[in-house]
Amino acid sequence: xxxxxxxxxxxxxxxxxxxxxxxxxxxxxxxxxxxxxxxxxxxxxxxxxxxxxxxxxxxxxxxxxxxxxxxxxxxxxxxxxxxxxxxxxxxxxxxxxxxxxxxxxxxxxxxxxxxxxxxxxxxxxxxxxxxxxxxxxxxxxxxxxxxxxxxxxxxxxxxxxxxxxxxxxxxxxxxxxxxxxxxxxxxxxxxxxxxxxxxxxxxxxxxxxxxxxxxxxxxxxxx
Amino acid sequence: xxxxxxxxxxxxxxxxxxxxxxxxxxxxxxxxxxxxxxxxxxxxxxxxxxxxxxxxxxxxxxxxxxxxxxxxxxxxxxxxxxxxxxxxxxxxxxxxxxxxxxxxxxxxxxxxxxxx
Numbered sequence: 001x002x003x004x005x006x007x008x009x010x011x012x013x014x015x016x017x018x019x020x021x022x023x024x025x026x027x028x029x030x031x032x033x034x035x036x037x038x039x040x041x042x043x044x045x046x047x048x049x050x051x052x053x054x055x056x057x058x059x060x061x062x063x064x065x066x067x068x069x070x071x072x073x074x075x076x077x078x079x080x081x082x083x084x085x086x087x088x089x090x091x092x093x094x095x096x097x098x099x100x101x102x103x104x105x106x107x108x109x110x111x112x113x114x115x116x117x118x119x120x121x122x123x124x125x126x127x128x129x130x131x132x133x134x135x136x137x138x139x140x141x142x143x144x145x146x147x148x149x150x151x152x153x154x155x156x157x158x159x160x161x162x163x164x165x166x167x168x169x170x171x172x173x174x175x176x177x178x179x180x181x182x183x184x185x186x187x188x189x190x191x192x193x194x195x196x197x198x199x200x201x202x203x204x205x206x207x208x209x210x211x212x213x214x215x216x217x218x219x220x221x222x223x
Numbered sequence: 224x225x226x227x228x229x230x231x232x233x234x235x236x237x238x239x240x241x242x243x244x245x246x247x248x249x250x251x252x253x254x255x256x257x258x259x260x261x262x263x264x265x266x267x268x269x270x271x272x273x274x275x276x277x278x279x280x281x282x283x284x285x286x287x288x289x290x291x292x293x294x295x296x297x298x299x300x301x302x303x304x305x306x307x308x309x310x311x312x313x314x315x316x317x318x319x320x321x322x323x324x325x326x327x328x329x330x331x332x333x334x335x336x337x338x339x
Contacts, residue, residue, distance in 0.1 A: 098293075
């Protein structure tokens with residue numbers, strides 16, 4: 001069990017996730033840690049989450065205005081984390097599993113080619129509940145598999161489906177992000193149309209650290 | 224109707240791409256949803272006999288619930304919660320999702336000629 005990751009400096013981090021807000025709960029603390037330590041983070045967000053059911057509380061969005069609102073929320077979340085490079089890839093919410101593979105894999109492979117990431121963060125295919133999550137993780141796996149072994153970046157995945165640890169085992173990476181809960185909470189709160197968590201405002205630093213202070217990942221294996 | 228056989232439905236989806244088709248797409252939880260249970264939100268909608276043409280499409284999911292996505296020149300058609308297909312239909316694709324009481328929840332039907 002790795003209780004913390006290797007050094008956080010000098011990395012080129014690529015995050016590939018399908019929805020604005022996918023970064024918030026699972027990986028924003030680690031990303032803030034990378035940025036603080038001088039690494040460069042690119043977040044490739046595949047869709048604008050435009051089919052989401054939450055429209056703010058009290059309501060302030062509708063099906064027409066939601067994409068533009070979520071775009072702004074995403075940008076705000078990235079600023080809160082310190083992410084230097086946000087790419088919105090223009091795919092449509094809920095369609096990743098049905099998208100033309102050449103188009104999807106081509107977009108992700110082009111980013112890998114351009115950025116030469118040392119580590120990629122995505123969802124664990126099959127264990128990430130939402131079809132878009134699973135399909136995004138699967139696409140990353142295909143793209144990395146296609147690379148010659150010596151050029152493959154480390155791939156760290158988030159899994160949270162019920163009972164997943166019984167099948168894939170416990171996460172092998174736990175990151176202490178207690179020093180970054182402020183950025184993490186700010187990332188969550190950026191997505192106002194999706195989350196309304198007033199209790200976060202009142203929570204003490206200790207409560208926030210207990211709830212958000214650790215992030216966990218599975219390192220995917222390639223043969 | 225028969226439980227969905229995804230490989231067969233995928234074949235059918237492939238066969239119907241790149242042509243003008245009439246669609247019936249419906250989602251409902253019943254007109255009595257809120258009447259029978261005040262905590263439920265009565266929602267329903269359908270679109271019928273709109274003409275669509277998709278360039279790429281697929282079926283996904285693990286039984287009993289399947290999802291279909293159809294990519295058009297501009298835009299998408301998406302349907303979730305499909306459980307059954309009509310096996311007697313050869314030229315039309317008739318998919319539906321039924322709840323545990325057998326009631327229709329979702330329908331996705333595409334056809335080269337209009338629905339009645």
